[in-house]
Amino acid sequence: MREHTAAIHPPRALWVPFILGRPFGVPGDAAFQHRVLLAVLKLLEAASGPVLENFAEDAPQSEQSGEGFACPVNFGRVAASNDAEALQQEIADLASWHRLAAQKRGRSTAALSGLTPVAAARYVTDFIANPGLPSYRSALARGLALRLACEDLKAYYLESVNAQPGQRAAADAQAWFWRETAAGRTFLKLREAGLASDDVSVRGFASNNLVPRAILHAVAAGH
């Protein structure tokens, strides 16, 4: 962020007008990334400083704000009797898209926990039902085990939805995950269960590392 950089006074810094998490601007656009990288490396040629320059180019509009977001997967197609079942059904509905995403990218980033999406979802919903559930790997504290399972599930959903036709802004995909899926609802319930846990690692995870602040604020405001 520009304010942080201005306070720290590093010798050379380039301020970029992109969303947090994308310092080189646009995924899949090598030419754009090349321009950002060259602009920052050129600062090495400055004769005196500190230098804090602005990158002059915005990311394409489609990256910054959505053109409307519609998920072709109809999650309401078959009524599930509870969130655990609805979550498993969503995972099944997204499986083809996730396979395409992995084919297209040559990889999946849903690879932290070592669990399949089905098993990760089962662990999360089992934890909500039974907060005394042990970690799925003895070497992992329960808070870390939950965090990795949730990160993998979120990556599975977002990789899948970004493989579907059309362009969508990052904020739209996030809003879809948290507001329209059983996974988002389940994570909000997991937060409540985690905050009541007697395990400090679980409470820390539930409090700080599960639901983004913007979503918490929106839920609190009833939006």
Next chain:
Amino acid sequence: MLDKVRAIEKEGGFESRPWVNGPPLHRRRVAIITTAGLHERDDRPFAPGAAATDYRVIPGATDAGALVMSHLSINYDRTGFQQDVNVVFPIDRLRELAAEGVIGSVADYHYSFMGAAPIRELEPRARQLAGLLKQDKVDAVLLSPV
């Protein structure tokens, strides 16, 4: 985070302004240090507490697709990284610049932090890395935050 930075600024913690002019860009050897919490798939995920100052080594020959992200923070976009690691760790772009002769070479090793640690507690790690970078003959470091 800005509060923490401002507190250190008030204490005069950023008054030192080292400035170094090095060789021209086409002779520089460049390493990337990111705070995106990246690591190879079989490396340890980042964790909170005392382990938050740890770093992970990313070998220069690593396939960009072999990297995963286990940063604690959930308040920034991950979908860009999920689609293309270069949006946060531009290793392929750096290799292209080396092939074009724009930079001299790409370092043998790059490094990843999570960043979610008390700022001053990161200083010993920074000094350790500075020594490792010198051994790798690196004379330009690209810091890539998230």
